[in-house]
Amino acid sequence: MADTKPGAHPFAPLVLDDAGSLEDMAAAVMRLHSTLMTVGRCYTTDATGDRAALELGRVESVLAGAFCTIFGQSPADRFADIFDQVTYVAEHMVKDHIFEDGNKRTSLVFALSVLRFAGTPVVLSDSPEPKDNQYYAWIQDLVSSRRTNSELAEELRCGFVAGTGDLSLV
Template sequence: MSTTMGQPSSFDPLVFDDEEAIEALASSVVQLHEGLLAFGKCYTTCMTGDRATLIHGRIESVLSNAFCTIFGQSPIDRFSDIFDQASYIAEHMAKDHIFEDGNKRTSLVIAFAIIRVRNVSVDFSDNPNPEDNPYYEWIQDLVSGKRTREELASELRRNSRPTRP
């Protein structure tokens, strides 16, 4: 899916082979999660000390597997496009249950944000009621095994459109 002359296409997976970039991204995920919890009715406890370090490490692990070259294999070799990569992140963030609450919601926002980096947005109905929110249902089905990561990537692809850079 790459374009000519080494320029990435809007759908290529992202590559961050930089430990500092992964650490910064993990910190952003924690901040995003905390922001989502502040606006929702979620159960949470303060993430400090060893617990905060553990959570940050688990997030870094998911992000490293998604964005870094592993055993000589680039994310461009492992993921067909940005939607495949974003659905991988959503699946692992939600299934690994990294946070006490808000895992599915956080994983969705992160997936949409990752896609947005490529100047692509996903059209979706963001109903605040989880039972009436199709993407919340997707994540719930992904976690429960009713749908696959590949199906989520296809859904994201179908409902995407390029935006202006």
């Protein structure tokens, strides 16, 4: 299970050191991607067979790199906080181009969902105009490397909705 102990630092990275939690999170990413492709405008369908297995394996690899202890180094040793951690995940998911379509959407929504799950919801400007939409700018800057991961994680930190019990904002 994810390390979300009461009293733990609210920004601490999540740790998923059991296979069940990692598998559950990977399955959630796959369901999220499928849902986003169903409701979004896309030109591909769900992968099947070998392609689906390859996608799942790549998702599990990215998640293990972010959420599991590797060579004795826990996520808390590798990431300053959960904002750094989800920026890392989003970067690797989108730049590895795991899916045929919807990589940016899936990466962004997954990152925001992890933050919400961890009790650190983020709200940025969601303007219908791409040039004024902070979510769009965030993922585009991640893909193009216009800003560093540290700068992108800082934007998420600044968008953190402190002290709110209303998670419907995200």
